[in-house]
Amino acid sequence: MNSILKPGPNTGAAQAIPITLTINGEVRHLTVEPWTSLLDLLRDELDLTGTKKGCDHGQCGACTVLIDDRRVNSCLTLAVMKDGASITTVEGLSQGDELHPMQDAFIEHDAFQCGYCTPGQICSAVGLIKEGRAHSAEEIREMMSGNLCRCGCYVNIVTAIEQVIESDGARIKEAAE
Amino acid sequence: MNRFSYARPTDVAEAVREVGSDPSARFIAGGTNLIDLMKYNVERPTRLVDITRLPLTTIDKADGGGLRIGALVPNSDLAYDDQVQARYPLLSDAILAGASPQLRNMASTGGNLLQRTRCLYFYDTATPCNKREPGSGCSAIEGVNRIHAILGTSSKCIATHPSDMCVGLAALNAKVHVAGPSGERVIAMADFHRLPGDQPERDTNLGPQELIVAVELPDEDFSKNYSYLKLRDRLSYAFALVSVAAALKIDGGKIAEARMALGGVAHKPWRDTTAEDMLRGKPAEEASFKPVADHILRDARGFGHNDFKIDLARRAIVRALSQAAAGTPQTQTDKRIK
Ligand SMILES: Cc1cc2nc3c(=O)[nH]c(=O)nc-3n(C[C@H](O)[C@H](O)[C@H](O)COP(=O)(O)OP(=O)(O)OC[C@H]3O[C@@H](n4cnc5c(N)ncnc54)[C@H](O)[C@@H]3O)c2cc1C
Ligand code: SF4
Ligand code: FES
Ligand code: FES
Numbered sequence: 001m002n003s004i005l006k007p008g009p010n011t012g013a014a015q016a017i018p019i020t021l022t023i024n025g026e027v028r029h030l031t032v033e034p035w036t037s038l039l040d041l042l043r044d045e046l047d048l049t050g051t052k053k054g055c056d057h058g059q060c061g062a063c064t065v066l067i068d069d070r071r072v073n074s075c076l077t078l079a080v081m082k083d084g085a086s087i088t089t090v091e092g093l094s095q096g097d098e099l100h101p102m103q104d105a106f107i108e109h110d111a112f113q114c115g116y117c118t119p120g121q122i123c124s125a126v127g128l129i130k131e132g133r134a135h136s137a138e139e140i141r142e143m144m145s146g147n148l149c150r151c152g153c154y155v156n157i158v159t160a161i162e163q164v165i166e167s168d169g170a171r172i173k174e175a176a177e
Numbered sequence: 178m179n180r181f182s183y184a185r186p187t188d189v190a191e192a193v194r195e196v197g198s199d200p201s202a203r204f205i206a207g208g209t210n211l212i213d214l215m216k217y218n219v220e221r222p223t224r225l226v227d228i229t230r231l232p233l234t235t236i237d238k239a240d241g242g243g244l245r246i247g248a249l250v251p252n253s254d255l256a257y258d259d260q261v262q263a264r265y266p267l268l269s270d271a272i273l274a275g276a277s278p279q280l281r282n283m284a285s286t287g288g289n290l291l292q293r294t295r296c297l298y299f300y301d302t303a304t305p306c307n308k309r310e311p312g313s314g315c316s317a318i319e320g321v322n323r324i325h326a327i328l329g330t331s332s333k334c335i336a337t338h339p340s341d342m343c344v345g346l347a348a349l350n351a352k353v354h355v356a357g358p359s360g361e362r363v364i365a366m367a368d369f370h371r372l373p374g375d376q377p378e379r380d381t382n383l384g385p386q387e388l389i390v391a392v393e394l395p396d397e398d399f400s401k402n403y404s405y406l407k408l409r410d411r412l413s414y415a416f417a418l419v420s421v422a423a424a425l426k427i428d429g430g431k432i433a434e435a436r437m438a439l440g441g442v443a444h445k446p447w448r449d450t451t452a453e454d455m456l457r458g459k460p461a462e463e464a465s466f467k468p469v470a471d472h473i474l475r476d477a478r479g480f481g482h483n484d485f486k487i488d489l490a491r492r493a494i495v496r497a498l499s500q501a502a503a504g505t506p507q508t509q510t511d512k513r514i515k
Pocket of ligand 2: 297298305306316334377
């Protein structure tokens with residue numbers, strides 16, 4: 001039981017439930033309590049701490065991961081409900097030592113300062129490109145509005161994403177289809 | 178968050194039975210509202226019935242020519258569906274004006290209808306709130322009420338319904354199909370959500386064990402002259418202070434039919450058919466819209482911090498109708514209001 005989510009009154013029957021998740025390509029057989037969020041499962045039980053907890057209420061995007069290739073907020077996702085799904089976190093984007101083009105672009109364009117929002121920004125941006133609907137800086141801004149950056153790195157984030165859409169957008173979108 | 182047991186039914190009848198097995202059981206779909214509220218101990222279900230495996234995930238032609246949208250269709254899939262974009266662009270725009278791409282990927286059609294108010298006191302279990310705890314009082318009426326309602330309020334509650342999607346559905350005369358222990362029934366959108374009255378704890382007329390199975394859009398064409406205008410504190414990822422869904426049918430420069438619903442101003446999407454009737458036969462131009470805006474707001478009442486909403490709503494109505502008349506709907510990307 002993780003200590004961050006203090007349990008409220010014990011009103012229901014506790015039961016741990018077996019589930020199977022594919023996480024960054026690896027099949028994992030896990031047992032979860034139904035109230036465990038996907039975010040807490042990743043961070044506290046699987047030690048995948050790349051995914052960040054900002055608000056824990058769907059308001060910041062720091063916890064963004066891809067579930068079956070779609071970007072979602074893992075803080076508002078119960079792990080038990082995703083039985084059978086395939087999860088990609090920031091740890092799963094690179095191919096061995098080769099960074100994902102989005103990771104390269106964030107570095108090249110200095111698209112972060114403290115870095116806390118960055119894993120969520122990058123996963124969200126990868127999701128955005130898989131969706132294939134952003135064709136201008138304006139559209140990138142709107143479709144990345146679910147990821148807040150307290151350091152205000154928005155300008156460079158948009159530039160980094162624009163670059164990847166130009167260079168790799170078609171390939172990434174195709175791979176998602 | 179309290180502890181709870183978990184069920185994952187695979188058909189509608191079983192889901193309805195499951196939720197009936199425990200008086201404080203709840204359905205869960207996208208989880209974006211329920212889990213949030215559970216983390217604040219506002220909702221404390223002892224059993225969650227996960228409905229995401231029910232076969233309610235498709236958008237199909239309805240008998241009668243409209244569209245039938247399964248309750249589990251995610252908000253993003255609904256907004257980007259080809260048929261919805263072609264025939265009901267007002268609904269697409271309303272959905273895309275709300276939340277974020279991640280949340281829209283998770284949020285379901287049924288869950289969006291049943292999302293609860295964002296009143297800060299409702300969320301804060303340390304303060305009185307008639308909606309959360311009937312009879313405890315309303316903290317907002319004399320408290321911080323900038324985001325609260327100006328129409329249809331009661332002395333018990335002045336909360337708003339926060340959905341954008343529902344404002345579009347109300348303007349489009351949608352119907353909600355529900356299944357319960359005694360079979361299926363259909364509820365018109367206008368009758369689905371309630372005004373607070375003496376029972377602010379009841380947001381809707383859905384029974385406790387009833388499951389939303391689908392939303393139906395009628396076979397009507399408002400795809401040319403429409404606009405969803407949403408005004409808020411930042412350009413994206415914020416709830417509406419005021420929003421307007423406007424749709425017109427125009428014949429030879431005159432309005433043949435008008436539809437309008439307002440968000441952010443009441444406990445339900447605010448639809449006033451007497452205002453729509455006033456527009457029939459009038460020229461589709463700004464001079465026709467001002468009296469209608471005044472008419473819709475004739476009984477509006479502010480509570481201090483939200484007084485500004487009355488004027489804001491008046492102007493938003495005129496602007497949205499003008500955008501609709503001109504065939505230049507508010508874009509949901511570039512939020513500048515033209
Ligand atoms: C940070 C943030 C910002 C947001 N901004 C906006 C915004 O700007 N505009 C907007 O419109 N919305 C906004 N939302 C709200 C979002 O749209 C809703 O949370 C979402 O639509 C709820 O759908 P869900 O499937 O996740 O519901 P859930 O959380 O799964 O369920 C909500 C409620 O509905 C019940 N329920 C769900 N499905 C059914 C069904 N089929 N039958 C019966 N009962 C059911 C559940 O029991 C629960 O009580 C925002 C949310 C967040 C967290
Ligand atoms: S406005 Fe309604 S929801 Fe808000 S405190 Fe008053 S009773 Fe509660
Ligand atoms: S931690 Fe999930 S949105 Fe902020
Ligand atoms: S880099 Fe610091 S919050 Fe974004």
